[in-house]
Amino acid sequence: MDILDLLKQDARLTAKELAVMTGKTVEEVEKVIKQYEQEKIIAGYSAVINWEKARDNIVVAFIEIKVTPERDRGFEEIAKRIYSYKQVKTCYLMSGAFDIAAVVEGTDLKAVALFVTQKLSAIQGVTATSTHFVLKKYKENDLVFEEEEKDQREAIIL
Amino acid sequence: MKKPGDFIREEVKKTPPSGIRKYFDMLHGMSDVISLGVGEPDFVTPWQIRESAIYSLEKGRTHYSSNTGIMELRNSICVMLERKYNLKYDPLNQIIITVGASEAIDIAIRSIAGPGDEVVIPEPCFVAYKGCVNFAGAKAVPLQLSEDNCFKLTVEQLESCITDKTKVLILAYPNNPTGAIMTKEELKPIADYLSSKDIIVISDEIYSELTYGIEHVSFAGFKNMHDKVIYVNGFSKSYSMTGWRLGYVCAHKDIISQMLKIHQYAIMCAPTFVQYAALDALDQCEGDVVNMRQEYDARRRYLHRGLINIGIDCFEPRGAFYVFPNIKKTGMTSEQFCDRLLIEQKVLVVPGTAFSSAGEGYFRATYASSLENIKEALKRMERFIKTIND
Numbered sequence: 001m002d003i004l005d006l007l008k009q010d011a012r013l014t015a016k017e018l019a020v021m022t023g024k025t026v027e028e029v030e031k032v033i034k035q036y037e038q039e040k041i042i043a044g045y046s047a048v049i050n051w052e053k054a055r056d057n058i059v060v061a062f063i064e065i066k067v068t069p070e071r072d073r074g075f076e077e078i079a080k081r082i083y084s085y086k087q088v089k090t091c092y093l094m095s096g097a098f099d100i101a102a103v104v105e106g107t108d109l110k111a112v113a114l115f116v117t118q119k120l121s122a123i124q125g126v127t128a129t130s131t132h133f134v135l136k137k138y139k140e141n142d143l144v145f146e147e148e149e150k151d152q153r154e155a156i157i158l
Numbered sequence: 159m160k161k162p163g164d165f166i167r168e169e170v171k172k173t174p175p176s177g178i179r180k181y182f183d184m185l186h187g188m189s190d191v192i193s194l195g196v197g198e199p200d201f202v203t204p205w206q207i208r209e210s211a212i213y214s215l216e217k218g219r220t221h222y223s224s225n226t227g228i229m230e231l232r233n234s235i236c237v238m239l240e241r242k243y244n245l246k247y248d249p250l251n252q253i254i255i256t257v258g259a260s261e262a263i264d265i266a267i268r269s270i271a272g273p274g275d276e277v278v279i280p281e282p283c284f285v286a287y288k289g290c291v292n293f294a295g296a297k298a299v300p301l302q303l304s305e306d307n308c309f310k311l312t313v314e315q316l317e318s319c320i321t322d323k324t325k326v327l328i329l330a331y332p333n334n335p336t337g338a339i340m341t342k343e344e345l346k347p348i349a350d351y352l353s354s355k356d357i358i359v360i361s362d363e364i365y366s367e368l369t370y371g372i373e374h375v376s377f378a379g380f381k382n383m384h385d386k387v388i389y390v391n392g393f394s395k396s397y398s399m400t401g402w403r404l405g406y407v408c409a410h411k412d413i414i415s416q417m418l419k420i421h422q423y424a425i426m427c428a429p430t431f432v433q434y435a436a437l438d439a440l441d442q443c444e445g446d447v448v449n450m451r452q453e454y455d456a457r458r459r460y461l462h463r464g465l466i467n468i469g470i471d472c473f474e475p476r477g478a479f480y481v482f483p484n485i486k487k488t489g490m491t492s493e494q495f496c497d498r499l500l501i502e503q504k505v506l507v508v509p510g511t512a513f514s515s516a517g518e519g520y521f522r523a524t525y526a527s528s529l530e531n532i533k534e535a536l537k538r539m540e541r542f543i544k545t546i547n548d
Contacts (some may be wrong), residue, residue, distance in 0.1 A: 001456045019458050020460050155181070158508065
């Protein structure tokens with residue numbers, strides 16, 4: 001596995017551990033990681049948190065947004081206006097029936113709804129929005145949120 | 159009057175049960191044990207294969223298949239063997255789908271070796287070989303492999319064990335429990351030597367997909383030995399399908415046609431829906447195999463280096479998913495070491511002696527376990543080594 005695969009699984013692995021697991025020297029690993037960070041290939045490190053468990057007042061919605069692209073700037077400027085809100089956790093340019101997808105978090109349904117109607121819909125160039133509330137997260141970033149099944153294997157087998 | 163147990167054949171009686179039984183008793187009532195004692199992948203079978211088995215049940219593929227296995231699967235296996243290892247077998251008459259590689263080993267031994275015959279078994283090795291040889295009424299001749307030579311087999315060692323009664327050599331690389339592999343250059347002299355001998359080689363290559371940094375070479379690929387090799391492989395280790403019990407055996411048609419009789423009368427056929435799932439495994443899950451191999455490799459490096467860092471000697475394994483560390487300098491026997499490690503630090507590993515007396519002074523630990531487990535096991539082993547040294 002290369003360093004990116006290993007870090008994707010566990011971002012807490014130290015350079016020393018990564019060096020052992022990839023057969024490289026610690027210096028090589030540090031250098032490669034630094035390069036990845038500079039090139040934004042590694043854009044950051046964060047824990048994948050099951051917010052539903054940690055807090056009971058979190059609402060997540062998936063918003064489909066249709067926009068009219070701006071002359072010269074295309075979708076970039078509108079996307080920036082959307083993703084600059086701290087309520088927007090994820091933002092994608094999409095192909096298909098709508099243009100931009102945003103994942104929005106709020107403390108309750110009303111907060112999310114108000115944010116969409118008062119902020120997102122009001123952005124110049126946004127022509128329509130469609131809000132889908134997330135009822136349950138099964139899997140995110142390769143991690144399954146359901147209680148993992150225990151190791152089913154016998155403890156000792158030849 | 160005879161007691162019920164008196165009816166048991168001598169060959170069965172004299173074969174000892176697996177050397178790990180006592181650990182089941184010791185484990186009873188213990189909690190928080192980290193087990194590196196498992197001889198199977200920790201990955202669940204890729205979903206695609208599981209889904210395919212469900213589908214094949216839905217489709218009602220619940221009947222017997224042909225004795226040799228479904229034609230599509232035999233065909234796919236033969237195509238894969240040629241592509242990967244340059245082995246040419248005719249799916250019509252040179253392959254049998256078996257219930258795990260274990261059945262393949264059993265019917266291979268039973269077809270070839272009987273009373274008066276000798277079977278050379280390089281040790282330490284998988285536990286079943288000797289048992290199968292005993293049950294067939296043949297004589298198992300142990301050949302002790304040496305760590306100095308990275309547990310590889312040499313012609314000199316072989317020469318010293320071969321008599322005019324030798325009928326079979328069992329070759330098992332990549333190896334359980336040592337993790338040793340043999341390269342083409344190392345296998346070739348063995349093939350050259352055996353090519354002029356009337357000896358059949360049963361080549362158990364169940365770990366063929368699990369070699370690290372080096373491509374697996376099949377012993378059946380040597381032209382001068384091809385007709386005298388019984389090639390054994392299966393889906394357990396490569397596709398993480400241990401519980402499905404699906405293997406296969408390939409050989410010259412005159413051997414397969416005879417082996418088929420034992421398989422026919424003892425087993426009938428491998429489970430049909432499992433065969434259909436295996437077909438999807440071969441056709442669509444190559445990527446999963448690569449991913450699993452890469453993950454094992456990272457853990458292999460971690461566990462191997464970790465052991466060396468805490469002062470446990472260990473040669474670098476290049477295949478399967480085991481390390482086989484040398485604990486002779488602790489002054490303990492394998493069993494003493496493993497018992498104490500379990501009781502004092504709650505880490506379960508398998509004493510080398512479970513894999514024949516040649517394993518004395520070693521233990522087997524698997525890296526088919528999560529990195530988290532491996533890290534914790536290493537911490538505990540480090541504490542254990544410190545208490546021994548104090």
